[in-house]
Amino acid sequence: MLPSRSEFPGDFIFGAATAAYQIEGSGFGGAGPSHWDTFAATPGNIADDSSGARACDHYHLWETDLDLMRDAGFDAYRFSTSWARVMPDGRTLNPEGLDFYDRLVDGMLERGLQPFLTLYHWDLPAVLADQGGWRNRDIAALFADYATAVQARLGDRLASIATLNEPWCIAWLSHFLGHHAPGLRDIRAASRAMHHVLLAHGTAMEALRADGARNLGIVLNFETSHPVDDSPEAAESAARQDAIYNQWFIRALMGQGYPETALEGIGPHLPEGWQHDMERIAAPLDWLGVNYYTRKLHGHLPGPWPNDRAEDGPLPRTRMGWEIRPEGLSEFLVRLARDHIGDLPVLVTENGMALEPGEDVTEDAARVAFIGEHLRAARSALDQGVNLRGFFYWSLLDNYEWAFGYGPRFGLVHVDYASMKRTPKASWHAFRYMMRG
Numbered sequence: 001m002l003p004s005r006s007e008f009p010g011d012f013i014f015g016a017a018t019a020a021y022q023i024e025g026s027g028f029g030g031a032g033p034s035h036w037d038t039f040a041a042t043p044g045n046i047a048d049d050s051s052g053a054r055a056c057d058h059y060h061l062w063e064t065d066l067d068l069m070r071d072a073g074f075d076a077y078r079f080s081t082s083w084a085r086v087m088p089d090g091r092t093l094n095p096e097g098l099d100f101y102d103r104l105v106d107g108m109l110e111r112g113l114q115p116f117l118t119l120y121h122w123d124l125p126a127v128l129a130d131q132g133g134w135r136n137r138d139i140a141a142l143f144a145d146y147a148t149a150v151q152a153r154l155g156d157r158l159a160s161i162a163t164l165n166e167p168w169c170i171a172w173l174s175h176f177l178g179h180h181a182p183g184l185r186d187i188r189a190a191s192r193a194m195h196h197v198l199l200a201h202g203t204a205m206e207a208l209r210a211d212g213a214r215n216l217g218i219v220l221n222f223e224t225s226h227p228v229d230d231s232p233e234a235a236e237s238a239a240r241q242d243a244i245y246n247q248w249f250i251r252a253l254m255g256q257g258y259p260e261t262a263l264e265g266i267g268p269h270l271p272e273g274w275q276h277d278m279e280r281i282a283a284p285l286d287w288l289g290v291n292y293y294t295r296k297l298h299g300h301l302p303g304p305w306p307n308d309r310a311e312d313g314p315l316p317r318t319r320m321g322w323e324i325r326p327e328g329l330s331e332f333l334v335r336l337a338r339d340h341i342g343d344l345p346v347l348v349t350e351n352g353m354a355l356e357p358g359e360d361v362t363e364d365a366a367r368v369a370f371i372g373e374h375l376r377a378a379r380s381a382l383d384q385g386v387n388l389r390g391f392f393y394w395s396l397l398d399n400y401e402w403a404f405g406y407g408p409r410f411g412l413v414h415v416d417y418a419s420m421k422r423t424p425k426a427s428w429h430a431f432r433y434m435m436r437g
């Protein structure tokens with residue numbers, strides 16, 4: 001059972017989230033290829049060697065999907081625009097792409113759903129990736145141009161805009177750990193990306209403000225870092241990962257500077273003169289988005305900085321292997337308010353779980369329990385004074401789970417990838433029951 005809606009403030013926003021590449025289908029409607037199309041085309045990069053070429057065919061079934069959002073009774077829908085669809089070469093407008101999002105936003109308003117846009121959820125135009133992508137400083141101005149083009153067309157009807165989804169994933173997971181496009185394992189590339197994502201955010205913020213855009217934010221992912229044992233090396237490793245994962249971005253955004261523990265290894269590779277960008281990066285935000293899924297245990301690994309070994313501990317896990325630890329959500333929200341953001345409005349922009357294969361059915365009681373526990377953790381953060389304004393479940397639909405392909409299913413709604421039939425799961429019904437209050 002989910003908690004009752006009346007346990008939350010009257011204007012608390014409930015919604016579900018998706019991302020363009022994971023649901024739309026790519027490579028038609030005038031869209032250019034993104035670096036995810038090229039990354040997925042290399043055998044071995046994706047668990048089932050699949051791509052987002054068809055995904056959930058949301059590009060054609062978007063009305064059905066918005067109906068599912070409305071019928072669940074949600075207040076808001078968090079979606080993303082694809083840069084490669086809006087600008088196939090990263091620079092030139094594709095009117096057909098913007099037309100699609102124009103219809104989508106009108107469709108949300110017709111159904112009483114507030115449109116929460118994310119401008120970048122990882123589908124970088126392949127042309128820009130070939131020019132160095134997030135390693136190249138030019139990305140900042142190009143991203144700002146893309147942001148203002150979308151704002152010019154949709155801005156009058158949007159409830160809010162997030163610049164980037166999960167800079168840690170864009171920079172570190174993709175350029176140091178190599179799990180996501182462009183699949184690099186290179187500390188220099190990763191370090192530059194760690195700075196350029198933030199510079200792109202700050203540059204876009206400035207341009208969007210100048211164009212009168214409202215309610216601007218960014219979405220960060222957080223993962224509590226715990227030492228794997230009681231050795232001093234493990235304590236050091238957990239602290240280092242906390243600095244890279246949980247502090248790097250929020251500190252810079254709040255004008256607190258990059259954390260020393262992370263600068264030790266990243267600093268030597270940062271672009272020259274990076275200090276002069278810090279003011280632009282710290283452009284005032286209207287809200288912060290928090291994505292929370294799990295925790296990690298960290299220990300020492302021989303090798304070059306950051307010589308970390310990450311593990312999952314003994315708690316029950318989801319299909320992703322991620323431990324379930326709801327109290328981490330309230331801990332993070334409280335810590336963010338105390339150490340970084342104070343009273344700034346915050347939204348949980350993603351939280352969700354994938355089920356074990358075989359459990360990927362519509363009777364997803366484990367998911368209902370997971371959501372209930374995390375909503376209670378969100379409620380606890382409110383009780384502790386956090387200015388929490390809403391909660392978005394990840395995801396509305398089963399969809400393309402990046403490097404894991406179509407295996408893990410996060411949806412409130414089951415998708416049959418052969419027929420594209422949508423079937424609401426018990427978790428969708430639980431939300432519907434809750435939303436009716």
Ligand code: PNW
Nearest residue numbers: 019165166169173221223291350394401
């Ligand atoms: C988020 N990690 O990704 C994304 O915003 C979604 O697109 C994605 O489907 C969802 O979480 C579930 O995975 C993450 O390795 C991917 O720490 C990987 C990590 C964190 C977040």
